[in-house]
Amino acid sequence: MEIITAERLSFRYPDESRNSLDELSFSVNEGEFVVLCGPSGCGKTTLLRHLKRELTPVGTGSGTLKYQGQLLAELSPERAAGEIGMVFQNPDAQIVMDTVWHELAFSMENMGYPPSVMRSRLAEISGLFGLEPLLYKSVHELSGGQKQLLNLASVLLLQPKLLLLDEPTSQLDPVAAREFIGILQRLNEEMSMTIVISEHRLEEVLPLADRVLLLEDGALKAEGSPREMVRRIGKELSSSHLAYLPTAARLFLRLSPEAEYAELNSLPLTVREGKQWLQKRRLLETDAKGMAVAGSVANTGLSTDAEVLLNCREVTFRYEQDGPEVLKKLSLLLFRGELLTIMGGNGAGKSTLLHVISGLAKPQRGKAELAKGVSAGYLAQNPLLYFSQDTVLEELQHMAHYAGMTEAESQHEIAELTAIFQLQDLWGSHPQDISGGQQQKVALAMVLLLKPDILLLDEPTKGLDPGAKENLASLLLHLRSQGASIIIVTHDVEFAARHASRCAMLFDGGITAEGTPESFFSANYFYTTAVNRMVRDWLPQALTIEDVN
Incomplete structure (x- = not known):
């Protein structure tokens, strides 16, 4: 039976x-x-907000949208709120109460559930999600991953039949993201819950899908099973669509003759299937001479005489006088012209480190010193913090004026950044009305107008489609060629492996490992790329499809 039907929407x-x-x-x-995919601004979030009636955006529309054969607009408020749940991209945008316990109880109280039902459901969900140790904690003490689990648990307490998710793993580390998606798989398989999810990180979620909907410019470009999409992209669609496929499928399309596409079940989607296919085809040599993992942490690929722009010396920081130390005697150097990615679990202190470096937070002990005359520009995780004007163009003009640019300089710089991030069609839009990925691009363009020597970016690829990520990478490479240095806090392993010059792991308040991407990722088990997991038995330091010939 159809649970959702859209006709000429x-x-x-x-x-x-x-x-x-x-x-x-x-x-x-x-x-x-069902997985929704497509470039930023293609309509994924707008569609999900239409499916969750209470969040339908303001504007003009046409067509029909039905839920179980009934017009969505005609559902009773209780049924619409209880049977259709949604988890947002930004965890903080969905939390309304002060403690975990109150947040979990909030939705049930609004629905008028009796206390006995509320306590029974709370006990069940808290056990399933491991929230019992957090029940009486302030929501402000939770990491991004914990907040997202809290949001999902709050929605599930109403026992919805349809679960909508808008980029739910965009702020989660690889381990937390895998656990979150595992919960979605269990809900779908064991509870037969219908799931519609919008995602750019498709490596884990696409193999679980029954169907994929590819949107472009608000229209349905293609739909089908994951393997049908692999075959269509390999044969019919543009090469730009390759980026929406899992790594195993992209490697298959790169190395296989077109004749192999005919057998649908042979198209690999997961790391396991990709490795089995490679073994069957014997495409990789078993001799791995000269490919041993470089075990030296000091192997950063930098010359010993590179100019130091930032020196963190035994930085120790805690938010409260009697609270735990978030950073513990952390030491870190940043050299001119490098791109350093810092990884680690949710709550490890990565954002806190950027706050200290940018001067937004002062360490209790130690120092984070910038070289003389060096400036730092900081982009936070939440781009909404940067918006105060009515249109995107006004935001950019306001920042250019703040940076002291002349009118001619302002026009030139804004035009250049607009072209790089493809913001031309958004100049007249209100920053609050555009997609999360578009908001991220606008906020980054605003920070770049300041022309900092050091660029501090907190999850800059969050919400960006593959094409926008490549544009960002090209821009960062250009900035590095001009002498700028960049620190990126990220959970995007694939982006770090492809574009970083050095990677570091933040754990237990300090930097526990660092090195070139090849040495760093090949030594990891979870924090590594899908390609490395597939081919590390033959090519231990291969990280990308281009590394595999």
């Missing part, structure tokens, strides 16, 4: 020149796991 935001949704027609069956 169109929608346009106020004052926009084009539709955000354009004649969308599709259906979702009960118990299906």
